[in-house]
Amino acid sequence: MTALAENLERVEAAIQEACRRAGRPRAEVELMAVSKTHPAAAIIEAAGLGLTLFGENRVQEFGGKAAEVEALRRPRANGSADSAVIGSARVHLIGHLQSNKAQRAVELFDGIDSLDSVRLAERLNEAAGRLGKRLPVLIEVKLSPEESKAGLVPDSAEAAELLELLPSLEHLDTRGVMTIAPLGVPEEETRACFRSLHKWRERWAAAYPKLGLDVLSMGMSGDFSLAIEEGATRIRVGTALFGARPALATAQAGSAGAA
Numbered sequence: 725m726t727a728l729a730e731n732l733e734r735v736e737a738a739i740q741e742a743c744r745r746a747g748r749p750r751a752e753v754e755l756m757a758v759s760k761t762h763p764a765a766a767i768i769e770a771a772g773l774g775l776t777l778f779g780e781n782r783v784q785e786f787g788g789k790a791a792e793v794e795a796l797r798r799p800r801a802n803g804s805a806d807s808a809v810i811g812s813a814r815v816h817l818i819g820h821l822q823s824n825k826a827q828r829a830v831e832l833f834d835g836i837d838s839l840d841s842v843r844l845a846e847r848l849n850e851a852a853g854r855l856g857k858r859l860p861v862l863i864e865v866k867l868s869p870e871e872s873k874a875g876l877v878p879d880s881a882e883a884a885e886l887l888e889l890l891p892s893l894e895h896l897d898t899r900g901v902m903t904i905a906p907l908g909v910p911e912e913e914t915r916a917c918f919r920s921l922h923k924w925r926e927r928w929a930a931a932y933p934k935l936g937l938d939v940l941s942m943g944m945s946g947d948f949s950l951a952i953e954e955g956a957t958r959i960r961v962g963t964a965l966f967g968a969r970p971a972l973a974t975a976q977a978g979s980a981g982a983a
């Protein structure tokens with residue numbers, strides 16, 4: 725058994741245990757494998773173990789890997805080859821995206837989970853329109869005061885503007901919300917952050933019924949069990965599956981990375 729296969733078994737057992745504690749069906753929680761900084765071979769191995777959703781945090785980095793992954797991917801039934809599909813797997817961007825890289829990001833990724841401004845939403849919508857795509861997006865919400873954290877402050881004017889605008893951006897398919905909890909804080913603080921995201925999702929779903937806000941993406945290697953207890957429908961796990969990242973990449977992850 726490979727290290728990745730063993731890690732996956734351990735993560736899967738922890739997911740099941742958290743679901744059991746929370747009285748939730750396992751099927752409600754989607755496992756995203758965060759493959760940033762790891763080679764294409766790791767993505768291919770993970771896809772072979774049945775993982776179907778991957779997270780990358782930089783456009784340029786995944787651009788390089790995508791060609792290698794592509795060499796191994798099966799053609800889809802309709803013959804289209806315009807997205808990062810490995811069999812039935814999808815790759816989403818989870819790091820901060822500069823709007824001048826929107827076009828490239830829409831070409832490369834099957835979804836953008838780090839939508840954090842009105843300007844970026846407009847750029848992504850235009851890019852998806854040009855490519856004839858409907859692009860799944862998550863709104864990234866900033867719930868901790870650290871300056872470095874990406875995301876929209878939930879009660880800001882810009883968040884309200886974005887929520888008003890999204891239903892009219894016909895090439896974007898809003899699916900939900902995402903946050904990164906503060907790292908290295910007491911468990912109660914982490915839990916409060918997850919609860920807060922859950923609360924904002926409920927509030928926005930009621931206020932903006934035209935938006936689909938089913939996805940609650942929260943929880944990473946160190947805190948995904950808590951996130952599941954607080955209602956996460958998608959957890960993003962890197963280190964616990966693929967092992968430690970190089971020091972530079974870890975520093976970038978702390979600031980949500982720069983795409």
Ligand SMILES: *Cc1c(COP(=O)(O)O)cnc(C)c1O
Nearest residue numbers: 758818944945960961962963977
């Ligand atoms: C790196 C990263 C993760 C995964 O972090 P791990 O602690 O390695 O599981 C999850 N979400 C985002 C946005 C990341 O940048």
